[in-house]
Amino acid sequence: MQLQEMREKILDAEFILVGLGEGFQYSWGALVQDDRYREIEREIGDNESCAWIVPFLQKMVLSREREKRWDQAYQALKVLVADKNYFVVSLCIDDYLYGAGLEEKRLVTPCGGFRMMQCDRNCAGELSKIPDETYEAVLQYYKGERPLSDLEEPVCEKCCGKLRFNQLGVSRYAQEGYLEQWNVYTKWLQGTVNKRLCVLELGVGMSYPGIIRFPFEKMVYYNQKAFLYRVHPRLYQLGEEIADRSRGIAENPVDFLASLGKGIC
Numbered sequence: 001m002q003l004q005e006m007r008e009k010i011l012d013a014e015f016i017l018v019g020l021g022e023g024f025q026y027s028w029g030a031l032v033q034d035d036r037y038r039e040i041e042r043e044i045g046d047n048e049s050c051a052w053i054v055p056f057l058q059k060m061v062l063s064r065e066r067e068k069r070w071d072q073a074y075q076a077l078k079v080l081v082a083d084k085n086y087f088v089v090s091l092c093i094d095d096y097l098y099g100a101g102l103e104e105k106r107l108v109t110p111c112g113g114f115r116m117m118q119c120d121r122n123c124a125g126e127l128s129k130i131p132d133e134t135y136e137a138v139l140q141y142y143k144g145e146r147p148l149s150d151l152e153e154p155v156c157e158k159c160c161g162k163l164r165f166n167q168l169g170v171s172r173y174a175q176e177g178y179l180e181q182w183n184v185y186t187k188w189l190q191g192t193v194n195k196r197l198c199v200l201e202l203g204v205g206m207s208y209p210g211i212i213r214f215p216f217e218k219m220v221y222y223n224q225k226a227f228l229y230r231v232h233p234r235l236y237q238l239g240e241e242i243a244d245r246s247r248g249i250a251e252n253p254v255d256f257l258a259s260l261g262k263g264i265c
């Protein structure tokens with residue numbers, strides 16, 4: 001009943017805004033269950049100087065295989081927003097969203113991901129490509145064709161500092177990776193004022209409530225034609241002031257999205 005009502009709301013909406021939170025982040029199951037990866041973890045151990053290899057392995061596994069549970073959820077998302085005027089903001093850094101068949105101009109990932117690298121200190125305010133030779137070397141190491149001692153951590157061409165993936169968590173995060181798209185998003189939002197806007201908030205907790213949670217509530221508060229669905233296993237509560245135009249759903253967001261997609265195809 002609830003799913004049916006949601007599908008109808010989505011179909012009826014002029015604009016759909018989707019927020020994917022930390023609860024949507026890929027759990028790296030494909031990596032954790034991989035025997036060779038577990039062997040590498042043991043070989044690296046607590047050796048800090050080898051820690052840089054792990055995100056390369058994460059990128060590798062993301063480009064190689066995907067997991068059914070997430071595939072189903074993203075497929076459902078694609079089906080739900082198809083032919084609609086939508087925008088997706090995601091806090092996930094796994095880049096899964098970019099392989100979901102959605103239009104890239106309608107996506108923004110303010111926490112970064114694995115698509116570009118940056119100087120750890122962001123010395124020049126710019127991003128750089130992933131060095132092919134490093135990626136290739138890590139891949140060979142993964143396949144057992146090269147020893148760990150052969151691997152060299154990539155460095156910034158300008159200052160020789162560490163080169164890292166453009167993700168929140170580096171010493172000085174390079175916002176250059178998402179700002180342009182963020183501007184597209186804020187312009188898109190302006191177009192939703194007083195329009196039938198359906199907002200889906202999936203797995204958004206309190207890690208960065210200033211990016212998705214609070215602004216979404218505010219949007220729905222001011223737009224009388226907006227409706228907000230908040231799906232989170234624990235933090236699904238909503239304020240009194242938007243009680244008549246919102247619904248909190250206590251469920252796992254990945255499974256919920258997959259079930260929402262069924263039946264609309």
Ligand SMILES: [Zn+2]
Binds near residue numbers: 122123156157158161
């Ligand atoms: Zn640098």
